[in-house]
Amino acid sequence: MRRPELVLVLIGYGHVGRRVVTLLDQVADRLDFTYRIGGIATRHHGSALAPGGVDAARATALVGEGLSLDRLETAPRERDGAALIRQALETFAPEAADGRLVIVETTLLDVIAGEPATTHVRLALEGRAHVVTANKGPVAFAHHALERLAESVDRVFLFEGAVMDGIPLFNLVRETMPAVRVESFRGVVNTTCNYVIGAMEAGGERAEAVAEMQARGIAEADPALDLDGWDAAAKAAALANVLLDGRLTPRQVERQGITALTGREVREHLQQGRRVKLVAGGARDPRGGARAWVRVEALPAGDPLAGLQGVENAIYLTTDLLGEVGIVQRTGTLTQTAYAIVGDLARISQRLREL
Ligand SMILES: NC(=O)c1ccc[n+]([C@@H]2O[C@H](COP(=O)([O-])OP(=O)(O)OC[C@H]3O[C@@H](n4cnc5c(N)ncnc54)[C@H](OP(=O)(O)O)[C@@H]3O)[C@@H](O)[C@H]2O)c1
Structure with missing residues (x-):
């Protein structure tokens, strides 16, 4: 069976976001999907959006050196995470429609209101993108509402990395019990x-x-x-x-x-x-x-x-x-957290292959 191609838009490109990209590269031949990094948003390091795919290695090098992603000279893009999601939903509308667009949310944890992560997740689901996150905010503040929203648009909201990094706790209970x-x-x-x-x-x-x-x-x-x-x-x-x-x-x-x-x-x-x-x-x-x-x-x-x-x-x-x-x-290292996201992406791919 042909491997589906997922388009990933990364909202947050810090420790976890960057490790996800290197891990995907490291295990690419073991995955039952291929992927393209369609966009990246940060708060202080610029953003990138490219229909054909962002050069993730260069993006990692730039952010690692404290430089801006704006140097990548990708398509004109929004600076704020929420605005970039809206733009990505337009740019990748065909991929969103056939269930291959995934917003990967790894912004900072905000324990007062769970924002902006909860808004990011909601916007993405409303636009019929799947969401994978390692951020505890959305599931700690709005789990039921986001699950209902995801179900209503036939997409998934996955958050295995939110607790115990890559250990499949939520998936264990959901899938095997x-x-x-x-x-x-x-x-x-x-x-x-x-x-x-x-x-x-x-x-x-x-x-x-x-x-x-x-x-x-x-x-x-x-x-x-x-x-x-x-x-x-x-x-x-x-x-x-x-x-x-x-x-x-x-x-x-x-x-x-x-x-x-x-x-x-x-x-x-x-x-x-x-x-x-x-x-x-x-x-x-x-x-x-x-x-x-x-x-x-x-x-x-x-x-x-x-x-x-x-x-x-x-x-x-x-x-x-x-x-x-x-x-x-x-x-418990960054690799385990990044694996949680890679594992959740594999579940989305599995879902696509079962259609
Ligand atoms: N590190 C771990 O071991 C671990 C384990 C499990 C779960 N987590 C969770 O994973 C998430 C990410 O952790 P991390 O260690 O990768 O944090 P981090 O290194 O501080 O990275 C956070 C990223 O989010 C960006 N960001 C913040 N607000 C944003 C906004 N409004 N729009 C777009 N981008 C925004 C930051 O941009 P700038 O750098 O430009 O400000 C940065 O790229 C957190 O929610 C954390 O709780 C982390």
């Missing part, structure tokens, strides 16, 4: 916090560990989002909305961060056989909907979350038919 009801979840979902707490256990400095996570492109652009528990709260809201049919935003998640935690406290717990973790949890509310929380907990050694080291994450789901199901992520 028919009729199973998830009752609650509990996990360690913020890599930066887990790494920082581990470094403090070993006598290291919080600031140094944060700087290391920033250098590896793992911490949020504003690391306070990690340390204050906002990133974990956004993930808890996303998990509650998708798995527990919740209607939460990150602000409705009971939230604690690790900013007040001291190295001494962490090491005292360790000496007494406990490990401190930032734990995100959620449960169905008997009155309907769901509630979620992010708490600093000192876990006994026997707790499955207590053994997590460094950049490891894990989520345990309590289900009615399968009991407890645990998923552990041992490696």
